[in-house]
Amino acid sequence: MTQTERLPRIGVLANADSWYFHDLERAGRGLASVERLEFSALQSRIGGRESISADSVLSDRFDAVIVRTMPPGSLEQVVFRMDALAALERQGVLIVNRPKSMEMAIDKYLSLSRLAEAGFRVPETHVCQTWQDAMAAFEQLGPSVVVKPIFGGEGRGILRVDDADLAHRVFKTLQQLGQVIYLQKFISHPGANATPEPIPGEVAEVALRAVETLDLTIAGLDFLPDGQGGWYLLE
Incomplete structure (x- = not known):
């Protein structure tokens, strides 16, 4: 590399303990300068040309910014992050x-x-705003459902509910908190396997089509086998 050349500068919006940031940092050694950014540090200054910063002005500091997920936050925080x-x-x-x-x-x-x-x-999914509608959906989708937050990732806030009394308490609490209630029919499966395995060809094909449908560049998709040789795309 000549003195006039420099490594591409890449910012990664991620938590301090993020595995994917550390993996990107490892993969980028010698190829790019990779630096972690905090979502909570994002800010804007408007007056003339808008300045978006996270400790320093990002447009002056980075050639690219990688965003893999969105940490929890209020609706206003999430909207501001996207707008910035x-x-x-x-x-x-x-x-x-x-x-x-x-x-x-x-x-x-x-x-x-x-x-x-x-x-x-x-999976069959029901999204509603009242605990009464959620209970009706639970009766239809049950005997076991998975309740998820609409905004969220990495397994945060997910709860399996297979009891009507628990469902009633969970749905009432979510409504009181002003949350939308998102529940999916539980899909029985053989369990998790932490051993890396090749992705079946048919799953890879579906995954690529899903990424294209959502117009994404980087994506993590969750699949479950249906026990009959097919697959469900969970999210």
């Missing part, structure tokens, strides 16, 4: 995944609706 990344993209910084695509990816209802509309096989 969109402003940074308009200033010429490559954002992966693009903010418009991330808006769909982090919204379980919107992404599942789009996938089902495109013909992907997804």
Whole structure:
């Protein structure tokens, strides 16, 4: 590398203990300068050209910013983060995944609706706003359902419910907190296997089509076997 050349500068929005940041940092050694950024540090200064920063101005500091997931936050916080990344993209910084695509990816209802509309096989799912409607859905989808937050990732806030009394308490609490109630029919499966294995060809093909449907560059998809040689795409 000559004195006039420099390594690409890549920012990664991630938590301090993020495994994927450390893996990207390892993979980028000698190829790129990889630095972790905090979502909570994102801020904007408007007056003339808008300045998006996280400790320092991002458009002056990075060639690209990688966004794999969205940490928990209020609706206002999530919307601001997406808007700030969109402003940074308009200033010429490559954002992966693009903010418009991330808006769909982090919204379980919107992404599942789009996938089902495109013909992907997804679990039967009910999304509602009152505990009464949720209980009716529980009776229909039961005897076991999985309750998930619409915004969230990495398994946070997921609960399996297979008891009517527990369902009643959970759904009432979610309504009192002003949360949308998202429940999926539980799909029986043989359990988890932590041993890395090759991805079956048919799953890889479905995964690539799903990524294209959601207009994503980087994605993590959850599949479950149906016990009959087929697969469900969970999210």
